[in-house]
Each structure stands twice: as C-alpha cells, then as structure tokens.
Amino acid sequence: MHSWFEPQSLVLIGVSRKSGVGAYNNLEMLERYGYRGRIYVVHPKVDEILGHRTFPVIAALPEVPEMAVISVGRERVLSVFDECAQFGIKRVVVISQGFADADERGKELQMQLVTMARNHGVRVLGPNTMGILNAFTRFNTGFVDIAQDPDPPPLTLVAQSGVFQVGFESFSRRLGKAIDVGNAADLDFAEVLDYLEHDAQTEIIVLHMEGVRGGRAFLETAARVARYKPIIVLKTGRSTAGARAALSHTGSLVGEDVVVDAAFTRAGLIRVRNMIEMRAVCQAFLHYHSMAGPNLGVITATGACGIMTADACEDYGLELAPFPEAIRDGLENPHIAWHRLNNPVDVWPLGMVSGSFTNVFKNAARGLLHDDRVDALLGIVPALASPLHADLDLVAMMRDIQTANPRQKPIALWLYADGIDQQARALANEPDVACFASIDEAVMGLAALYRYRRFVEQAKSQPAPFVSLSPKPGAAAAVPKDGVLVGEAALDVLRHYNIPGVPGEMAMDAGAAAVIADRLHYPVVLKIVSLQWLHKSDLGGVCLNIKNGEELRTAFNELLSHFRRQTPSGELQGILVQKQVSGIEVLMGIKRDPQLGPVVVVGTGGIYTEVFRDVARCLAPIAAFDAREMLQALHIYPILLGTRGQKGVDLDALANMLLGLSQLAVDCPQIGELDLNPVMASHEGCWCVDARMVLAQA
C-alpha cells in the first residue's frame, strides 16, 4: 500500500492536450500540487504537453514507473491497462468512468479489468476514481486544482467519491491523505484500513461508504483498528434501506441500514449521519486528544445560549458539569450580588460590571478546567467586527487559558456576530482550540470524542466482535436445502438448538390427556391434529384455557365429537395437550444481509411488532456478551426485567435462545430467513410458539 501513497515515478495516460481554465488536466494539477517524483506522459498524437516530452506508447518509457494513471475513454481502458501490465507496472489508477457505475457493458468491462489485473499480478484503484492525494509528499492524481496543505494533519480519508477531496472543507475540514476507491473493483476499504493501521502519519481515519464494501473482512479489520485509531464513517444510502424493505416479516424490520448501524456500533466505528455531523466530529478529532467523561463546562456571554447548550447536551449525549463551588468567590461581584452563578456560567453581567469580559472569561475558564468533574469546556463568545468592540483578543485569551489546562481538556468555541470569520481566521493556527459553526456542532463533536473514549475503555473488557464459531453439523444435516419450514417442522429444528417449543403431548383419549395435563400443570390447551385440519383454529379444533381435570374431560370429548361430525372420514392423529403459556411476546429470528451475512434479531413480538419496531440486531455468530447487550438494547427490556410487581422473565433462557439461533445460522447457511413469532417469555421459562424458516441454496 505504501507505494500507492508515495510513488517515486508515474505515467499518465489520457492527459488532455488542453490546459489552463476549464481543462481539468491532471498533469497540470499534479505539478501545481508540487509532486517531486518522475512524471511520464504517454500520448499517441502530440510530442509535448505542458513542457513534458510525451511517449507514443508505454513500452517506450525509459523505466518502469511505480504507478500508471489512466483517464482514457472506457473502451480504451483495457488495452491501455494491458500495455501497462505487459510493461511491468504494478499499480494502476483507473480514473475513467463508465464501468460498474454505469451500464451492463460497463460491468462487463470492469470484470474483464479485474481478471486481467489478477492474471498479471497488477493492483487497480478504481475505476471511477479521483485517485490519491497525499499532502505530505505533495502527490495528487486528481483533475481538480486542490490547494496543498502546508502542514498536513494526521487525518486520512478513504472515500468512494472525489468530492471528499475537492470539497474537503465541508466534510473532514482538512486532509493529510486521501484515497478514492471509486467502484473498488480491486483495492477496497479493508485493505486500505489494514495499511493505515500502521501508518504513522494517520491518527484519524475518515470513511465514506455507499454500502458496506468488503462485508465481514472490512468489519473485522475496522473493529481491530478502531480500538486505537478513531474511524469516522459517513455511510450514505441510508434511505435506500427503506426502499429495500424485505418481503417477509423479520425482513421488513431488519432493513439493511439498521444492520449496518448495529454492526458499526459493535465494531466501535463513529458513524456520522450527514455532512454536518461529519464536519463537526472531524473537527473535534483534529483538535483534541480525548474527552474523559461526559461533563461539559460552559461559559457564555448570553443566558439564552446556555439554555441552547443544555438542549444540545441532551440531544447528543453530554451532560452539564455541576458548577464548581470552589470558584464562586473568585467570580462573584458585589455590585451585582443578585447575579446567579451556575453552569453554564453567564459572564456577561460580570464582564459589564468589572469592565473586562476577557478577565472574567479567563477566571471562569481556569476554574472550570481545574475541576475534576469538568471534562471539556465550551465558550460562547461574541465576535464583533466593529472597531468599538476591538478589545477582544481571543488568541491571547485562549493561549492564557491553555496554560491552566495541563490535562489538555478540549476547549471548544462558538462565536457569533459579524466578526466570526475574522476571529476564526485568527484562531485557525491555534492547534488546540476549535471554533464550531454552531453550539450543536460543538456538542456533536465533543460527544463523539467522549463516546469514542468510552468505547476504547469498555472494549478492553469486552470480547472482540464478530467472533468466529465452528459449525456443529448433526442437527443441521436434517434441514432441507430449500423450501419453507413452518410449525412443528420448524420447531423440531429449533429444539436441537436449545430453543424449546411449547411443551405438550398427543393423547388419544381423555384419560391419557388428563395425565399429560397434570404433568404440564394447568391451564392447558387442546388441539386437534389431523392432516385434514391444518387450519384447526378456523375449524373450531382448538380449545383454550382449560383450568382443571373436569373442564379437560368435557373439552376433550366435545372436540372429538366435533371432529367426527365435521369430517366423518377424517384421520385423527390425536389431540395435542399443550401447556397454555403466557407472558411477554418476543420476536426472534435470523435474517440474511446481502453484504454482511446472517444477522440474529430479537424484539418486541405480537401485535406491536410492526408499529414499534423495537428490534436489536447483531451479526451472527454472537457471543454471550452480545446476546445480553441485544436484550438490554430493547425498549421492552425494563418489562423483561419485571415491572409493576410483575416477575421478570427468564433472561438467561432468552439469551440462550439467541445463542442457539447464532449456532443455527452458522450451521445452516441455507437459512434465508427465520422468524420465531412469538416467543412467550415468562419467569417460568421461554417457549417458541410458532416459527417459519425460509430456506434457499446458500
């Protein structure tokens, strides 16, 4: 991977003969960006471009360059690529569009490109890419004139679009390195992450994905790297998840994006929802080391913004630190004894009375930073352009405050009024202070910083996600390769995986039924079992809520004579005596994600399933830790624990059922979908009442 980011030599094929305004000439851009390696240009028709003597064919080059950058029309890409490969070039960037990003012909061309690359042992970046940018080595394959960062930050971006390089200000704010994997026909996220893991110039990783490319391999690598380098991910196409609502029931709940979300969370990735959050979070990671706890100290020149900060804290998961009483004396002013000191600290009245906003702000900041219960500071400061307000030297103020910040707690600013740009520019070179575009963005950024810190700490005592689990065939051998299993047939499979169906036995007469019922404990249910009575409920073949032996006898005989009357020639297999189970209705199942494989699902069952969509998911196989986390993530978890004097349900039994599903998913890759709905959960135990398994060739 190293040579992708720092080639000593490269050849460009497809360079425009035009240059200057509107030409999008990547040779011109490469030179402007300051590339210092050896550049070769291949062009069949002209002798010179921008002062570079061109070569008519690749074979004419005086050396084998470390990289080729191809931007010819799609129909010429394969032959140019072949020339490169024949000549011994090992890395090829295919900027050209019109491959899997376009039509069927494009997909075909891309497949041929990949085959050709594999055969020659050549690696490909793209197609449909802007390529690579490296501000450290001044290397940039793109066709847009991007200013080189003279002091590159340790932030590396891996995206599927060039817009994150061209418009980096709006996304990651700054760029040290960037790679656009484009269609990712060959080089993909997992491999790049693998490299970045040990790249000393990369301390922050930012991803843009349009689908979880690389599936499990990506997740495993990302989960490993995320434990010591923050990975911020903008995964777009969230809304298509909705459109792909799967056909059947569990499917409709486990839309693709919610699975991605669960997997990212488990892997410790910092998912951002949109560009606003991306920018805020990148800004926080670019400026700050860490935020040790959730408690924010706030200093504001206006009470109204203190309240807005409190709202934002609740929205994004931070808390307002308690006001440090120790600093009260140093801040109070006898001329306005009525002024109330809290966190947020409203310094405006104090500044007006004392004549120095700066001094009051500094005192408050030092006091807050000194307090152990304050994990970060947000300052809300008017930045007024008027010469009448020119007495605010924010840079000096911030430097002074930083001397009282030995633990490097994050200090964020939100500036308002007409001098924002001017003040923000002045502060831009202060590495440890960030000016955010709104209070909300400041809190979003800090909250992500804190969440990541918490993840890193908790991860130490958690098992690694996406555990491997060996198949235990045997029981699985009996599961058909395709078709649909329902009712008893599905329950039979589940029983082998510690997922009990409702206890019950068949009886042929009322006496035997009574013995069974005594064993099961009343109340019980009776059900006619006959191939002619598949829809037994509709036919009146079910009797519920039988409370004692007398009722059982009556009911048994009534059912029997009802059956004989309705279907005189019907063949009765028996009458099923089943425990009448009650409890909380829980839904469980397996769903297969097209990119990530099997997913174990648990949620609120019964009639509320679809309206509340209270579902937790985890990629199979899962560990016991995951099973517990899934149950705890449910809205109904307090009910499962027991509320209002009700006993809690057998959570261990539920967790074991989830582990059983996980093993089943591993053993039977042909399961496309499995719904257990409902599972009845009570303090006496948990039983699967009904199940439906959709099988398809894996």
Added chain:
Amino acid sequence: MHSWFEPQSLVLIGVSRKSGVGAYNNLEMLERYGYRGRIYVVHPKVDEILGHRTFPVIAALPEVPEMAVISVGRERVLSVFDECAQFGIKRVVVISQGFADADERGKELQMQLVTMARNHGVRVLGPNTMGILNAFTRFNTGFVDIAQDPDPPPLTLVAQSGVFQVGFESFSRRLGKAIDVGNAADLDFAEVLDYLEHDAQTEIIVLHMEGVRGGRAFLETAARVARYKPIIVLKTGRSTAGARAALSHTGSLVGEDVVVDAAFTRAGLIRVRNMIEMRAVCQAFLHYHSMAGPNLGVITATGACGIMTADACEDYGLELAPFPEAIRDGLENPHIAWHRLNNPVDVWPLGMVSGSFTNVFKNAARGLLHDDRVDALLGIVPALASPLHADLDLVAMMRDIQTANPRQKPIALWLYADGIDQQARALANEPDVACFASIDEAVMGLAALYRYRRFVEQAKSQPAPFVSLSPKPGAAAAVPKDGVLVGEAALDVLRHYNIPGVPGEMAMDAGAAAVIADRLHYPVVLKIVSLQWLHKSDLGGVCLNIKNGEELRTAFNELLSHFRRQTPSGELQGILVQKQVSGIEVLMGIKRDPQLGPVVVVGTGGIYTEVFRDVARCLAPIAAFDAREMLQALHIYPILLGTRGQKGVDLDALANMLLGLSQLAVDCPQIGELDLNPVMASHEGCWCVDARMVLAQA
C-alpha cells in the same frame, strides 16, 4: 405597538460616560446605527455625553419623549421609572438586569415595576432586554454596535435575548426588525404578534421563547397569524422538560415540551429544534415564495452528493421528483452513452465530455423547472477558488435559469470547495437564490417551506384550533374540590361524560347473576363487593373468564362461601357480575400544563405504556377533528384500525371518550390529573376499566 418600533423622540437614562472601545454605550450605538429622531440624555453628574447636552432630571426635558430607555442599576430603576411616568412618558424600555432573571429581590422589584406601570398607564419592555431594532427606520436601543441592513428584509424577530440581534447571522440570517421582550414583565409575545399581523414590513415572523409565555392568549394569536404569515419558533429549554418529569403516570408522559410541540403543530407554527435548523429555515423563507409540493429536483456535479440528498429528503420529509423523461434527449451525450440519467441528475460526466458544465447544468435546470412534478430545485456545484477553474459564473448561470422559472419555484444551492465564500458573496445579492451551508440545511429549509404551504392549504378546511367550549356544570357539581378519586367513584364521574365503565350489575344470588350474565353476554367476571374486601384480587375475591351458566353458578357459590369463610362477620354488598372485556389497551387522560392549562391525552396503554411512550396530546377543549387527529397520530393507529385479520376497534367510541374528557376538563378546572388506564378498545365498544383522578383547588 407602532411607536415601539418607530419613536420620533426618546430619552436615555443610564448612559455610560465612557464611549469608544469596550464602553457598550447605547447612545453611541444609536447614533452609529443612524437614528434620525430626537435624542435626550438624562445624567445627574455630567453636562454632556458624546456631544449631547444632558439633562439632570427627566422633568427638565423640553418635551415628553415617546419612549424612555433605562439602563441604570436595578435599585434605581423604580425611581427613574416613576419620574418617567410622572412626566407623561408612555413607553419605557428597561434594559437593566437583575429582576425576575435573578433573585427573590429581583422578582419583587419586577412586580413593583409592573404595578407602577399599570397604575400610570405606562407600558414596559423588559426588564433584562436589549430592546428594539428597526433597520427600516434606523432605530436601535441596544448597547452593541450592530451594522444596519441597508435593504431590510421583511423579517421580524421577537426574542427573549439580545443574542438574536447581536448574532443574527447565526440565527435568522438577516433582520428587518427585532424586539427583545426580555423578562416580558408587561409587553409579551401575544401583543407583539397582534401588531405584526398587520405590519406591512413584516412577512416572516421569527420567535425565540424560553417557555410558552402568555399561554393560551399567545397560542390563539399565533394560530390566527400563522395562517397567512409564517411563524418560525425556536423554543429552547427542551431538556428541562425532561427534568420536570411529573410525579404520576400520565404526567411522566406529558412532559412540558411535548405538550408545547403538540400545541405548536396544531397552531401551524414552524418549530425549529436548534440554531442550525433555525438558520436554514429562515434562509428558505427569506428567499422563496412557496414550495407547492414535496418533490425536489437535484442537479449535482457528484453522484455521492446525490445519494446524500436522497438521505436528507427522507430525514426531513421531501421526496425526489421522478426524472422528467421529456428532457432526456436534450441531455444525453452520444460520447458517453453509458451515462445514466436520473434524478438526482449527475451532470459531471456530461460537463466533462461537452466541455461546459454551465451549459449542461442550465439545460438540466430548465428541464426540471419546466416539469410539473418538480416543486423545487437543488443544485450541488463545485466552487473552486483556483484560477484554473475560473470559468464558472454562477451569478450569470442563475439569472439565466431564473428566466425559465416563471412559477418561482425555489432554487437552492449547495457549494463546495475552497471558493465557497467568494461565490456565495457574489450570489448574496440574487434575491431568489440561496446558498445553504450543507445539503441537509438546504433540504431542511425547503421542507419547512413545503410543510408551511401544506399547513396553509389544509387549514382552510380545518376548524380553528383551541376552540372555546362552555362549561356544562351539572355532573361536574358532584366532583369534589380536592383529594383523589379512584375506582368506581372516578368511573361514576366519567359515565356522565360518555365514558363508559365496564358494564355490570350487582347480584345477591346465582340465579340473578345468571340473568345479568345472559344480558351482558359471556364471558363474564365475578367480583366480591364489600367494604372489608377493598383489595379483592389479593383476597381471592375475583373470578375471571366465566364462559357459561354452569361455570357461573359454580363460581358464584364458591366465591360466596369463600367470603363467608374468610370474613364471617363481613358485610357483603353483593357480587358484581361484569362483562369480561378484551381488546387493545389504550391509555387516556387529562394533564394540566402549568402554562397552557388542561391537555387531553391518548396513547398505548398497558405494560407498554412507559417503554414506548406512544402518546398524542391536544390542548383542551378539543374538537371532533382534533380527537380523530390524535388517534391517527398514534403508532398503534394501524392496530386500532385492524390488522392481521383482526377487526378494528370502535374508533368513534374512542373519539367520543376524548371529547368527553375535553368537556370534563372544561367543567372541572380542579382536575389536576386524570388517568384512564386501561381503556379496553374492541370492535364491540370501548370501556374504561379503571381510573384515577387527582383533584386540587383550581
């Protein structure tokens, strides 16, 4: 109100002797802002400030000014105010802090101020206010140097803080007029709204509230005005709502902020959640007339941002318009026949091949704007600072596109790359194009525009909200003034309001019970009624699920002998034969909001109440329209309608019960809280099983 915004003369009391940098001198600011009325300055110690001869006392003024602006220390405010009043001044702005915003003494001073004002027929703005800003007449009472907008927009801000004037760029983007009501001791939101309703310079109203000041009066005025002038509201302090979680059950669900939210929605106010949304929405209303439907056409220079736009549309409630097939031929380019045209329209490949991004963008824009199914346009455009990309003249491009936009559909832009500021500045004077700070903000703004348009249209056929309803005493007369009513006592009150309890009658013997049960239809429930058996369930005094006459007889006699055995001297009032009701558990009730009064509540009942918090609310009294809307707003509405082959519940019965609660709330203002939990709702009817009414002197 007019004179508040355009006084011809005013007197300043409390002007600082200092001026210049850091002085915050409001006389200096008033003059810099360009005020052209007559200014008087009262100062006890100096003869002249900033070239103005001062007067030692107000009585020495040569005329009675239209307004006084007081910024002395809080202890001197009352005496200065009294002087003003004595002199005949009718409008006083009290800038000074330290009143209800501070301590008990401050509250007391504020009450005295209000009393004094009422006695003299003087109106007060504040205390704790920045006062008034009017860019049209160049009038500004604040102590911060704010630049006057030479072309004031028709946007008026009413806030409870000066930060919205000082930092308007971050909130409403621009200001025509602004008023800070501060502590709103006298002049309050409703009165200002009342004035703005007919103010020709006000087409957009923006509010910042820290609580719904003025309660019903505010809501009624706002609801009236909102039908023809958009009212954008940032109501902060959302998070304190959580802290105020009420003691009892319905209380915990009807936190203050959710009530506000329901009331604002019903009034047609455009609530924004934070400053990001406020800025985006104000920008949309400042630039655009209306958005007729939800369908967005998107032109983008990058496919990645098209996907982000699709995500944002789903997040904020817009849709992507279908691609207008009629424009396909005009856009396709034979050199890249593989290029797929959709909405979002990715124009980059077309621009690269044709050599003119501008022409392709203009073609696409004209085509989209011409299509009836496109209600607004979003353009995603690189704004590159490099001289190599200087061929993009966005202003010319936009003007050209506007000529093809006779219906004035909104055209929004999101720019990226290092030339954003430069291009945005150039576009700032184009009244009909707005550059948003992110794709999400563009979509937020347009979505608010569309929602408001839809509200205005729907409001035509809706009854006005917050209907008035006369009390119908009678039944209400029997309700005690305080205490708590539970069980039958509460159900008795409810029956008078068309809220039926579960049907049932008392029987003294099994024969009578059987007659009653036949009338009620099986299954039935039997319950011992005795003053000695208040906790009848715990004592075994209840028998459920009795299915026929035989079971009834057995159960009746068993209960009777059980009662005699357990309490031989107990006095039996009878055995209650009650219909065993089943169905969907629904929660209903009344909650009293401290600012807005009684609120009717409906939601998911039973064990899921607290975990899903599926609740709809409406200020009482409600109309039949509101009752239906409330039911439709519930997550469980599809279940109430009937799903999975289940019959729907009697929605009319539920709606009538809500109307009954509404009447009850009007009749009995002493009801602090009323919970009906559960109401059992089925297709046969809806019955209240249990109720709890907390009464307190109104």
